[in-house]
Amino acid sequence: MTREHERLDEDLTRGKNWKRWGPYLSERQWGTVREDYSEHGNSWGEFPHDHARRRAYRWGEDGLQGWCDRQCRLCFAPALWNGKDTILKERLFGLGGNEGNHGEDVKECYYYLDSTPTHSYTKALYKYPQGRFPYTEIREKNAELGREGPELELADMGMFDGGRYFDVLQEVAKRSPEDMLWRITVTNRGAEAAEIHVLPTLWFRNVWKWGSERETPLRKPSIALHGDHLFASHETLGDFLFYADSPDAEEEPEWLFTENETDYPAIYGIGGPTEYVKDGFHKLLIQGEKDAVSPLPMGTKAAPHLKFMVPAGGSVTIRCRLHATTSADGVTGLAGFEETFEERIAECDEFYGEVITSGLSPEENLICRQGYAGLLWSKQFYHYVIDDWLKGDSDGPAPPEARLNGRNSDWGHFFARDVLSMPDKWEYPWFAAWDSAFHMIPFAAVDPDFAKDQLLLLLREWYMHPNGQLPAYEWNFSDVNPPVHAWAVWRVYKIADPKGQRDLLFLERAFQKLLLNFTWWVNRKDVEGRHVFGGGFLGLDNIGVFDRSHALPDGGKLHQADGTAWMASYCLLMLAMALELASEKPAYEDIASKFFEHFVSITDAINSLGGTGLWDSQDGFYYDQLIVNHDEPVPLRIRSLVGLLPMCAVTVLKQTTIESLSGFRKRMDWFLSSRPDLLKYINVRRNTGDKKSALCLLAIPSEAQLRKTLHRMxxxxxxxxxxxxxxxxxxxxxxxxxxxxxxxxxxxxxxxxxxxxxxxxxxxxxxxxxxxxxxxxxxxxxxxxxxxxxxxxxxxxxxxxxxxxxxxxxxxxxxxxxxxxxxxxxxxxxxxxxxxxxxxxxxxxxxxxxxxxxxxxxxxxxxxxxxxxxxxxxxxxxxxxxxxxxxxxxxxxx
Known part of the structure; x- marks a missing residue:
């Protein structure tokens, strides 16, 4: 067992809280639904990038490849300035959904290079141009581009020509669960010396200004200078010390302090609670306002200001340490800094040497290592309490009435304050149900317990709707994602533990809640009770000829090949789980029979409804059907994934498994004897003379239909x-x-x-x-x-x-x-x-x-x-x- 595997065990058994800190800071908090308090849900316009440096966030924080604790109370991330930019670089820039020619689009170059699952070691790279960042130009030029054209990127504007940029490499190594070493290495890739200012910033998320009974602390947190280091105190997180230096700095760092408070004069044109505000460091460096930072060495946002002239091809290093006062372990200041990094890097290599399959080529190893790094870096603190969000906070203006009946208003139970796996921490800094399901498959190899916990979390009563629906994604929880959660549960169950040691408790807990979700699908998406489903857009966005989430022409209805296929797959997965659970608890044989019967009925409907179902025998393909004014169904002959997905509704059962569960076998035989017309959907194959090797195929397409589908695919x-x-x-x-x-x-x-x-x-x-x-x-x-x-x-x-x-x-x-x-x-x-x-x-x-x-x-x-x-x-x-x-x-x- 590697040292990193030991850390995972220590964290799982709560011996040591190794996952309390990590790269959980969002890459973008502005422009999100959570921060949108407008009347009509204009998220990008309500909180644009230009406000991000000036306004205190309500529901989270963002930073430049930053870190925070799992409740995002205390954060650290660098701020950079090349002496030319018009904005202090504290976060990644990109175009909002209303600005890019293909929607939201980050306009930066950054890379996640390494991470262990407990984040005992992480590494990420940001490429910072040495020229003035073209905020206005890139916005204007992209606005001129149509949807037919490519997106304009920084490199297209010459921002990296001649190597005129800095590589900003950030590494964090944990000495212990609450003792973190932070190394920033800035390298000048250009041919000439270049200036850079680095501010390793420490700040508290603002939870004190909103007047929320749920969050407002008894006392405001504080960061103060104590000699050569900072002392940060938080009511629930505890007390921390922060050290920073650079062996390459010509002068001692200047410590800067301000408050993580909204710049009221700049945003609203009125006075605010303090003159020392969130963008104080920006005002000092770029606007030359010396009184923009606090004259007192204290605040809720602080940083040492380090200035360098980096020679061509040269590098400078900044070293920081953040640790709980209770976790000093006898180590003073930055002692043992490099040695700790060497140990953690070696342990990270050891961990992946065991996790990644041996015999891979260097290219394949690179794909795996950076793939896992990106997966682990995409974990993010996500906070969103719908009831509080709809009603507003007592210290702020009351939200418009329209909000109470607007976006997500029927999800008043929803309460999230967790570290979640995100699709993309800048472009999609919010969870999406079907994305999360797929994430857990690679996660299961590096952190199986995190994968299980994430799958169970979305099934908990503060996420899942009381009616059984899973929340789709932040922009519209009520939209419908494909029901792949059961697939992820079953796959993670198989991947996470070796055969004979599998986690039946996890499987059973998930199964019980999935029953509720399955029932929601049957009741809401099979309105005619004919086993053909019309689930909506199902995550496939523009794949159809019209938006399947909205009303269809003349109030028509849609029989969806993909929706029906997803539900057939759902049946098969629930069947497989029930049979697995039945091996220990016979009561599950009853529910296994129900899912077997339901699958066969769906298969019959998709192939036979109205004569030929959704199968087009002439084309050899499955198509959606549109029904308008009760007329004959009109097949929408679009050859797309919609018609390939029925092929994916397939499972193989061992005959020995069926025979070992006598109750299930009896009910299965009774069902098929009562409906002999459905026997054609059950295919049994035996090797000659070996009854034990018999296999039972359950699939939507027959062999002939499968061959026709494959011929096209x-x-x-x-x-x-x-x-x-x-x-x-x-x-x-x-x-x-x-x-x-x-x-x-x-x-x-x-x-x-x-x-x-x-x-x-x-x-x-x-x-x-x-x-x-x-x-x-x-x-x-x-x-x-x-x-x-x-x-x-x-x-x-x-x-x-x-x-x-x-x-x-x-x-x-x-x-x-x-x-x-x-x-x-x-x-x-x-x-x-x-x-x-x-x-x-x-x-x-x-x-x-x-x-x-x-x-x-x-x-x-x-x-x-x-x-x-x-x-x-x-x-x-x-x-x-x-x-x-x-x-x-x-x-x-x-």
């Missing part, structure tokens, strides 16, 4: 890209799908890259690009089919090639295509970096090499990473593919 002219499975068939490039009704024309055309429609804000696109979550599910489905059919089932791959392969071989090749996004191709460039200039920089320029970004989705023709640039959450599924590629794939799914 594996066709390079349809779904098969060099980089995985496209979200929309390429056939729609030449033949767009058009739907006209009531004089309104709607069209879906293959769009391999960024979205060219405003649907869902235009910041994501499901009309062609490669998405990791759905590709991962497709790979798993192929593995299950292979497990049942074996090598006897072969399919032409790629379609039209004349070469036949087993489904296992197909699954492995799709894995390779997905992994290849991050590996140098024959040109030496990584496809994920897109255009030639960007790709060259990341391949040929020394200090940009070996830096990876895990984008939200990928251009299906070029492989370029698109959307949110740090969506390591579900794109870190690539780590799982890299690991599993070296194993017998089918063994991991059973």
């Amino acid at each position: 594996l066709d390079p002219n349809e779904f098969l890209s060099d980089y995985g499975i496209r979200s929309l068939s390429k056939a729609h490039d030449k033949e767009p799908f058009v739907f006209e009704h009531g004089g309104v024309r709607n069209e879906v055309q293959y769009t391999p890259g960024e979205s060219n429609t405003d649907m869902f804000g235009g910041n994501s696109n499901w009309r062609g690009p490669i998405w990791f979550p759905t590709n991962f599910l497709i790979v798993e489905a192929l593995e299950r089919y292979h497990h049942f059919y074996g090598d006897s089932f072969k399919i032409e791959y790629p379609t039209g090639s004349g070469v036949e392969k087993t489904l296992k071989e197909v699954a492995i090749d799709i894995c390779d295509r997905l992994i290849s996004l991050f590996c140098p191709c024959e040109t030496g460039y990584r496809p994920c970096f897109g255009n030639a200039e960007t790709a060259k920089r990341y391949s040929d320029v020394e200090h940009w090499q070996n830096l990876l970004l895990f984008h939200e989705y990928f251009h299906s023709e070029t492989g370029e990473g698109l959307g949110a640039s740090h969506q390591t959450g579900w794109t870190s599924l690539v780590v799982r593919l890299v690991r599993d590629r070296r194993e017998k794939l089918c063994q991991r799914i059973m």
